[in-house]
Amino acid sequence: MNAMETTGDQADSLRQLATTVKKQRKAAASLVKDDKGSKGVRVISVTSGKGGVGKSNVVVNLSLALASRGKKVLVIDADLGLGNIDVLLGLTPDYTLNDVFSGRKRLEEIIVEGPGGIRIIPAGSGLPDFTSLGLQERVKIMDELDALEEEFDILIVDTEAGISENVAYFNTASQEIVVVVTPEPTSITDVYALIKLLATRHSERYFKVLVNMAKDTDDALQVFAKLSNVTSRFLDISLDYLGCVIKDEMLVEAVKSQKPVVELFPDSPISGCFTTLARRVLENGGERRLKGNVQFFFRRFLGSGAAMENS
Numbered sequence: 679m680n681a682m683e684t685t686g687d688q689a690d691s692l693r694q695l696a697t698t699v700k701k702q703r704k705a706a707a708s709l710v711k712d713d714k715g716s717k718g719v720r721v722i723s724v725t726s727g728k729g730g731v732g733k734s735n736v737v738v739n740l741s742l743a744l745a746s747r748g749k750k751v752l753v754i755d756a757d758l759g760l761g762n763i764d765v766l767l768g769l770t771p772d773y774t775l776n777d778v779f780s781g782r783k784r785l786e787e788i789i790v791e792g793p794g795g796i797r798i799i800p801a802g803s804g805l806p807d808f809t810s811l812g813l814q815e816r817v818k819i820m821d822e823l824d825a826l827e828e829e830f831d832i833l834i835v836d837t838e839a840g841i842s843e844n845v846a847y848f849n850t851a852s853q854e855i856v857v858v859v860t861p862e863p864t865s866i867t868d869v870y871a872l873i874k875l876l877a878t879r880h881s882e883r884y885f886k887v888l889v890n891m892a893k894d895t896d897d898a899l900q901v902f903a904k905l906s907n908v909t910s911r912f913l914d915i916s917l918d919y920l921g922c923v924i925k926d927e928m929l930v931e932a933v934k935s936q937k938p939v940v941e942l943f944p945d946s947p948i949s950g951c952f953t954t955l956a957r958r959v960l961e962n963g964g965e966r967r968l969k970g971n972v973q974f975f976f977r978r979f980l981g982s983g984a985a986m987e988n989s
Contacts, residue, residue, distance in 0.1 A: 718827060718975055719752075719826075719827055719830050719831065719832065719833050719974075719975045720831065720832045720833070720853060720854070720963055721832075721833045721835065721851075721852045721853045721854070721973070721974045721975060722832065722833070722834050722835070722852060722853070722854045722855075722856060722959070723834075723835040723837055723848055723849045723851075723852035723854070723855050723856065724736060724737050724740075724834060724835065724836055724837065724856045724858060724888075725837040725839075725845060725848075725849055725855060725856070725857055725858070725872065726837075726839050726857060726858040726859065726865075726868075726869060726872070727839070727840070727841070727857070727859070727865065727867070727868025727869035727870070727871055727872040728839055728840070728864060728865055728868040728869075729839040729840075730839075731839070731858050731859065731860045731865055731890055731891070732858065732860070732890045732891060732923075732929075733836065733837075733839065733858045733890075734755075734757075734762055734763055734766060734836055735766065735929060735933070735939075736858055736888065736890060736923065737753060737763065737834055737836040738753075738763060738766050738767060738792075738938050739938050739939055739940045739949075739952045740834065740952055740955055740956060740959070741753050741792075741794075741796045741834055742793060742794040742796060742938050742940050742941060742952075743940055743952040743953050743955065743956035744832055744956045744959065744960070745794040745795050745796050746794060746940075746953075746956075747956055747957075747960065749831045749832050749960075750795075750829065750830045750831045750832070751795075751796045751797070751830065751831065751832050751833075751834065752789070752796075752797045752798075752799065752826070752829075752830040752832070752833045752834070753792070753796060753797070753798045753799065753833075753834050753835075753836065754775075754799045754801075754833065754834070754835045754836065754848075755775075755798065755799065755800050755801040755836050756801065756835050756836055756837050756838065756844065756848045757801055757836065757837065757838035757839075758775060758776075758801050758802065758811070758838070758844060759801070759802060760801075760838065761774065761775075761800055761801025761802060763798055763800065763801070763836060764790070764798065764800045765936065766933065766936060766938075767792050767793065767798070767936060767937070767938070768936030768937065769790055769792065769798070769800070771788065771790045771798075771800040772788075773787065773788040773800075774788060774800045774801055774802040775788070775799060775800070775801050775802060775819075776801075776802040778818065778819070778822065779811075779815045779818065779819075784822060785799065785819070785822035785823065785825075785826070786822070786825070786826065788800065793937070793938060793941055794938075794941065797830070810842070810843055810844060811843070811844055811847060816847060816851075816972075820851070820972065820974060823974050823975065824974075824975055827975050833852075833974065833975075835848050835851075835852055837849060840872075841871060841872050841875050845872070846875065846876065846879070846880055849876055849880075849882065850876070850880045850882065850972075850973075851972060851973050851974050852973070852974065853973060853974075854884070854886065855876070855882060855884070855885050855886065856885075856886045856887075856888055856920060857869050857872065857873060857885055857886070857887055857888070858888050858890050859887060859888070859889055859890070859901060859905060860889070860890050860891045860892075860901075861889070861891065861892060861893070861897055861898075861900075861901050866901065866904055866905055869905065870905060870908055870909065873885055873909060873913065873915065873917075874912070874913060877913050877914070877915050878913075882915070883914070883915050883916055884915070884916045884918075885915060885916070885917050885918070886918045886919075886920040886962075887902055887905060887906075887917060887918065887919055887920055888920045888921060888922070888923070888955070889901045889902060889921075889922040889923070890922070890923045891923070891924075891925040892922045892923070892924055892925065893924070893925065894924060895922060897922075898921075898922030899919070899922075902917075902919045905917065918962075920955065920958060920959070920962075921951070921954060921955045921958050922951065923948060923951040923952065923955065924947055924948055924951055926939075926946060926947055926948035928942075928943045928946040928947075928948055928949075929948055931943070939952075940952050940953075
């Protein structure tokens with residue numbers, strides 16, 4: 679492909695992305711109600727300010743807990759280049775998102791089945807090609823995900839840790855953002871930095887907080903209070919407490935066995951935390967905010983509003 683063709687492709691992608699944003703903004707009423715008659719996939723990103731907070735384990739076990747309540751769950755491992763969802767589940771996928779972005783495979787062709795009926799879109803490991811997505815890759819994943827809308831109830835995006843452009847993209851493209859934080863002071867500081875970035879640069883205003891590796895509920899509430907105090911002083915955002923997952927040696931054993939703890943030790947206290955968390959996620963799904971930026975499965979927001987494009 680010559681330079682002129684590459685420039686043309688980038689311009690086409692930019693126009694497509696701009697058109698999508700325009701449609702969303704025109705179609706936006708501030709809230710979209712998610713009642714029993716509504717259709718469309720609920721998209722939740724799970725993110726963190728630093729690594730080592732157990733985010734991927736949260737994603738895996740929350741997904742299974744949601745599946746056990748009858749939900750069809752799709753998980754995207756969005757830690758491009760260092761994906762580990764497949765490792766946690768003992769899976770060996772033949773293809774990853776790298777194959778999709780490079781044009782070798784379609785998204786539906788790389789989806790693998792995990793325990794409990796959950797489905798996984800694996801990320802590459804040790805492959806740096808797409809650790810920073812361009813416009814073409816962003817448009818491609820949005821278009822291909824859109825074709826899967828009828829197959830799933832919930833999409834959970836496991837972002838990489840930190841404040842990279844990919845982290846910002848996957849969070850802003852999701853309807854709901856769940857930030858995972860632990861009682862460690864460095865975790866609280868780093869998750870505040872992530873929230874500040876998403877709020878000030880990307881106009882995100884709504885965040886849910888999950889405290890992982892807590893000693894108990896009181897410990898988790900103290901962590902949430904610390905984070906809430908600093909965000910209320912410096913940021914104009916809404917911070918909601920989603921719940922906690924306690925520190926439990928059963929999780930260590932599950933990771934070693936490459937099995938979800940809710941599957942290996944279903945009666946353990948930590949599995950009870952994920953059951954409670956899944957219930958709260960479903961109970962708090964009554965309102966979906968339509969953002970001004972591009973979102974996954976955006977076409978469901980347009981509906982009859984698509985006619986507004988020409989207005």
